[in-house]
Amino acid sequence: MIEQKSPQLLWQHFAQLSAIPRPSKKEERVRAFYKAYAAEKGFAFDEDEIGNIVIKKPATPGYENAPKVILQGHIDMVCQKRDESDHDFDNDPIALQIKEDWLYATDTTLGADNGIGVAAAVAILEDETAEHGPLEVLLTVDEEQGMGGVQNIRENWLEGQYLLNLDSEEEGECTVGCAGGSDFAVTKALNFDQEARGVFYRVSVEGLRGGHSGIDVHKELGNANMLLAELLAGFAHRSALRLASFTGGTLRNAIPRSAVAVVSVHEAHKADFEAYLEEMNQSFKARLKGADDGVNVRFVASEPQPTIDAEESAKVLNLLLLLPCGVIRKSVEIPVVETSCNVGVVRIDSEHQLQIDLLARSITDRGLDVVRTRIKAAALLSGAFSEESNDYPAWQPNLDSVPLQRLLEIYRAETGEEMKISVLHAGLETGLLGQKYPHLEMVSFGPTIKGAHSPDERVNIPSVDRFYHLLKLLLKNLK
Secondary structure (H helix, E strand, O other): OHHHOOOHHHHHHHHHHHOOOOEOOOOHHHHHHHHHHHHHHOOEEEEOOOOOEEEEEOOOOOOOOOOOEEEEEEOOEOOOEOOOOOOOOOOOOOOEEEEOOEEEEOOEOOOHHHHHHHHHHHHHHHOOOOOOOOEEEEEEOOOOOOOHHHHOOOOOOOOOOEEEEOOOOOOOEEEEEEOEEEEEEEEEEOOOEOOOOOEEEEEEEEOOOOEEOOOOHHHOOOOHHHHHHHHHHHHHOOOOEEEEEEEEOOOOOEEOOOEEEEEEEOHHHHHHHHHHHHHHHHHHHHHOOOOOOOOEEEEEEOOOOOEOOHHHHHHHHHHHHHOOOEEEEEOOOOOOEEEEEEEEEEEEOOOOEEEEEEEEEEOOHHHHHHHHHHHHHHHHHOOOEEEEEEEEOOEOOOOOOHHHHHHHHHHHHHHOOOOEEEEEOOOOOHHHHHHHOOOOEEEEEOOOEEOOOOOOOEEEHHHHHHHHHHHHHHHHHOO
8 A cells, every 4th residue: 555655644645536537627526625734733735716726824833934845747738648548547546556666557647747745845734743834735626738727726825935856757866947839720621522432441550658748748748649651641642542531649748549531442452451560560679679669550440531632631641740749859958858849639520621730849938839839720721620729838047046955955964965956847836836925945855756748657665755855954044
């Protein structure tokens, strides 16, 4: 049982949180849980209009005059599951399992991102051994689908001088800056021919690892949407191919693990098409060897159905291939990806419209401008419409931050090693919080979490114990 691991108080809170469904934009039950918890424990609390919650705790003896500290984490989680899983994220608890020193979920994302940070912050509220100044525990909503919680956080609400974001994922490393980002949607109306023509196939690209579209973007993982588009476009460029449907990915901030399309080809091209699919399967396996070894192209016969014509099908596939995806540019100043884009979700829906959802990230404004221009250009060439939303700023590093300097000193004293300072190619809420509360001095750190935003997500159990110990020492030293 994970509740018996150290620190028990943190793991007890994480187990409680894991029992409550908490997809982004559906945090009602977990919000109610924490409000009831605060009331039961006698802590003052407040909730703003969007659903963010602040729980307040007075200083421990001797720390009454210490600066007020905000402990911050988001209560929503990315919901991804293996293709064979029947897990219902709206209703089912996360099934936890321990494998050696790691905690996993069964065939789903774990929610350690950012459930461990939330559990740590709430554990501090109850921990009788913790020494600290006045605390505000800020629990935000809707981080994973556009930063909606901090985008709409109440103004002049927070009183803290220092903010500790508990949403980093590598022990021994602290984050002092992060990429900004923006969501893009590309849509195109399609005309379907109701007369079914040709031989129909269901073609899929599957078996990919998936992952976080920011943290994992440099790992050369396969993007199922782009691989399937490349596969089909390659044949459409030499023979007529008609699209009936295309479905890939579930979240704009997760690298898609599988994609499937129903297509038709001329009867005379049947053998050529099947041989081509077998050839491309081997090509993908060779290309992704060592990065995404599970990649597989599958095809089976499918029932005839309405399609868009061959010319329009080629335009759709060409549009997908023209969209920026993956690493766009690496920084020449620091060892981090500067700009990237993820083609996260592709749908040809029942109302006959193409919908493509993308997430662009960059540590510079100019980098986002480049992606913005390329997306618009691809859409215009294909007769599609592009729209941008949910933009959020980068978090610019402040190396003189008091919490950062104290954290570095404590880590050095505890381990005899230097803590690594990083700028993260992912979105943290610190960028928006710093914009809305410019006086805040911030740092982000956490335990080791691997495979975030995928069913391979796992957290290293011993690192959680060390992370919590470090958090308590930092609070003790922020006098």
